[in-house]
Amino acid sequence: MRKTLVAFANIAAAILAVTSAQAQQTIKVGVILAYSGQFADPSAQMDNGIKLYMKQHGDTVAGKKIELIRKDTGGIAPDIAKRLAQELIVRDNVDMLVGFALTPNALAAGDVSAQAKKFMVNMNAATAIITTKSPYMVRTSFTVPQLNQTLGSWAYKSGIRKAYTMVSDFGPGHDGEAAFHKGFKDAGGEVIGAARYPVANQDFSAFVQRAKDANADAIYIWTPGGPQPAAIGKALAERGIDPKKTKVLGQGELTSEDALKNMGEAGLGIITAFHYDYNHQSAMNAAFVKSYKDAFGRNPDMFSAGAFDGMHVIYEALKKTGGKTDGESLVDAAKGMNWESPRGPMTIDPETRDVIQTVYIRRVEKVGGQIVNVEFDKVENVKDPFKAGMKN
């Protein structure tokens, strides 16, 4: 009996040694996204961005193989996101947590990243405070204040003096409103009215009518992606607001490819601030768009870009640490990283671990028969103003 036990123990130890040795040759990346539910499309685009980067750069870094383990939160579900993050670390032994299309999920997982001291790459969720949740987290997308405060001050510089704002009545909408107001008012502008519409709103004619009645130089609209941008565009046309006469301003989602397709000519003249568009004129972006289209049959969007750049940070950080995967080493390697991305130049702020990038101001125009966003102005090296403001 004793001999059998000893034999078993030896075999077990041998198996353990072999598997752990093998384990040391793989780097496990836990991907947490909202693959099902109403945010399935952004998540699919993010997944595509990850896949494309790995296809172009191979799946081996610093001598180790990258293995993805995907988990679905089903939508906004911080308790599920937190559990999935915990399970990925405890059960699957991942070396880092990436993805995060949605703020509440990113915030919950941030707690886990801090507790377990694991590197975390937030590839999308845009609320400013997210990166403060864990010292091992970096972000590769954008922050709402970064875009909207910049748009606010740009609006004043472009000659707009009175603005009416309408935003979606939830966290990111409130953030957009606060950021735009700050940027616009600090520059000297006057906000003559501010409205909030329900999150699930489908019919915008009432809100647009109120905006029209206010008679401002410009109407600022904050909306999340999905069905609303197109509905807003149509409501603007129906109620007789001409973006060529009354400036319509917004964050890039208002004029995403989807939205423009649905809005048609009603969208011409809308001005938005954003960090990525598939029409951005650069050699690197042209190549990126082409390979993305070849692989997935559609154009990339900001979700794809955020994920693509996120993988870039991971690969480069691993190269710098020589394959070491503890949270401390990876985040130190990521701090200050600076590179040319399909969106333009990009840096990871060493202080806040957030993204520093160029904010483009675009107008919707008809180019070669297609209705697209055309960049006509830009503000470079924009840090997240919200966290910068927190310091003072």
Add this chain to the structure above:
Amino acid sequence: MVTSSAVAEPQRYLEAQIRWRPVEIAFWLATLLPFVLTPNYLVLASQIAITALFALSLDLILGYAGIVSLGHAAYFGFASYTAGLTARWGWGEPLTGLVIAAAAAGVLGYLTSFIIVRFRHLALIMITLGLGLLLAEAANSASWLTGGADGLQGVRMWKLFGVFQFDLYGTTAYTYSLAILFVFFLVARRLINSPFGLALRGIRENAIRMPAIGAPSPAHIRKVYTIAAVMAGVAGALLAQTTETVSLETLSFQRSADVLVILILGGAGRLYGGLVGAIIYMVARDQFSGINPQYWYFWIGTLLVAVVIFLPNGILGGAARLVRSGRSRA
């Protein structure tokens, strides 16, 4: 399983129901297995226990008193936020926080029960739905209090009994949730197998006749509704405490609808229906979404359709029928 002799002797009937069957003992012993067999799945196990408690609370009003509610998540979420806020404002002791949150849910349930007793059928369903949606909207608007769409931040729980920290593995979480689930299960069991429980079943079958035999319906309904609200609140508070986060989703129609589906799946009015339904639904969901994150809905939907076709009255209902037909053949 009511024979004429049992009907004639309600005391004997109740006593027979209260005795613990071997299947039940086996079930509860099995809930300890995750500690040994699947120690990496304890966080999932704790969330299953919480959902089971929530489903059990719905069973009290749906399965036993016949009140269909599409807004039961109101009590779940209300207590969740109460527990979260209590911890955020400095008092992170788990058990007392649980009591405070459950009491809050109970008060809300008691107040709503006055509305609930006055309506039936579709009107009742839609009113519960409407009230739930209104509360969810209010929570969204009061983002200065609830954190809005970002969820409640800064919830930090102290150690349970001053010793057990809520850890990454979920050991404390599962022990805590399972223990609380068991306690309230015992409460529910006692309640169902009492004259009060029989009265509830009477109300469910024929609400108009009940006052004729001296059982005042509205008072009974208010009482069971308040108890159900307290239990739902306990489940909500557990979720807030074990995950140290609260989101608007806890108040959502989605959560009310999910728990209803879970209860019907397991079999309403059978005490264990909510528990069985919760285990099967959540394990199935976890496994399906692991295999195919984008289309797990398809498999869950097929599972639901299959259960209804082949196992009417839920899984436990179907199982009971099989047992009965097996027994009659033997």
Add this chain to the structure above:
Amino acid sequence: MIASAFGVLFDGFAYGMLLFILSVGLSVTLGMMNFVNLAHCSFAMLGGFVTVTLTNELGWPFLASLPLAFLSAALVSVAFERVLYRRLYRASDLDQCLLTIGIVFVSVAVAAYIYGTIQQPVNLPSYLRGSVSVWGQSLGVYRLFLIGVSIVITAVLVAALEYTRFGAKVRAAVDNQRMARGLGIDVDRVFAVTFALGSGLAGLGGALAIEIVGLDHAFAFTYLIYVLIVVAVGGLGSIAGSFVAASLLGISDMAGKYYFPELGAFLIYFVMVALLMWRPVGLFGRR
């Protein structure tokens, strides 16, 4: 101010008409057989996707696709009725709920699989776009079209109910099912036909909805609540009830958003709860 009020009224009424077309089928079938068909909006979604496919992929004109949206939803509902629903007429409400919710889940997954998760665009002919000026008011052409279609449908439905034998049978079955059977009316068959018509109308509603509220894979879930609200507030088994409830809800939703935007979504739920408390059987419902 009054001018904008008219604009709001008009838009709200149009939105209400859309809800009417989506809901009337469910109201009648629920009132007749008490069969809880939560998958009603899945048929609506089907009609919407048929229109999307026909107009975008196959280049059909929008108006020509509408009858097909109606027919496809009606035919598919007949198939479901024969294969699945028929077994559950005598089953409990809860089982009917579970079955039809399962169908909703499956339909949402299938829609996501085939069409992806994006918003579906619809190609409207130019004569349905833009707005016309009526008495100084800017009225959307598409909304006028929607109101026109709804009025025609209402007229047809009411006429059919009042002046045809089949209509008489429907009214009898809704009023008192047992009595109707006793009089020799084949209630099951009446129900099957009514169900097909109701689902067909839902399909038409889904197609018409794309321009106003958009269409995506989750449509079957999203609109279920609104349809249930119309049915409950209007009263089961009542066309007039659905019409009035839908108009009321559409207008109060729009008016609430215009005059009290801070209340936003509150108003429609508040109105529903208040109306149901006042009249639990619905505006035109029977006990």
